[in-house]
Amino acid sequence: MKKIIAVVVVAFVTVALQAQFSKATLQASGLTCSMCSKAVKVALEKVPFVQEVKVNIKSQEYTIVFKENNNADFDALKKAVEDAGFSVASLKVTGNFSDVSVQKDKHLQLDGKNFHFINSSDKVLSGEQTLTIVDKDFLSAKDYKKYSAATKMECIKTGKAGNCCVKDGMHSEERVYHVII
């Protein structure tokens, strides 16, 4: 009986561990003035889960609004920018969290994606929260170096789970987004 209760509790917690991402802000960089080309905006607008792209000249950022009940694939945003001939200088994703406890240097599944919180001390996230992706090619090489030194885990280099979490049921090829908050 105890076991059943435990299973029920675990199932409930898993469901409650929810986050839905609604938008992102992105900065692009390149050899030429990235805001002077329409290419990045057009490429981002073509990403299937993207509802709308707004250009903010002052902050040199693109605000990307996701479609509702999307399954946002952040790698697709990076690919769109790169296919347009630029690179990602910064990508921040905003979502609505309902009591998600995060631990430093631990993997966590949210909205169907794996996250690795690099810098946050143990805390509970609720309401609207913004995460900055610090995987390679999602920020400047200099900043990437800084964050990759913050963890000893191999996954920061590959963006894949590797051998780190096989015992938790993660396949070695699974994508892990490294984030700071």
Added chain:
Amino acid sequence: MKSLRILILSFVFAFSASAVNAQGPIPNITDYRLDFTVVGMTGDSISLSSLKGKVFLLDFWASWCGPCRYANKQLVKFYNKYKDKGFEILSVSLDDEKSAWKKAVTKDKITWMQGFDRGGWDSFAARKWQVDALPSSFLINKNGDVVGINLEKDDLEKKIKELLGL
């Protein structure tokens, strides 16, 4: 009958969308698909088609566009050199803020015609001319035909002189 009319209209629309097309006939500023009116520095309105008969450069830019500001330096030289020979420039800014636009015009010492067309890539004039990068410029002859796109430095000067008969 009604559906036929819609069909014809949609055909007309489909073709009209590509008025600035390298393969098509030479675009002309009197074409209603290319004409626009922008607000000048003193609040006056400037229409593109009113410039017919002049050799001029239609230049799209914005204050936040570094390469545009750099290009302005060159344009200032050409303008000062050829304005008395009949050369004109109409710059259209895609800035969002009027104050930023006016500040840049003053700073870059621009004395030619300046128009403001808020809305960035979605602004009316930028959409009509299919502008997808800044700066973008179109050199126009006395007949109103577009005879050069994104010409720079020596190429631009050579063509200006040719059009002015110098």
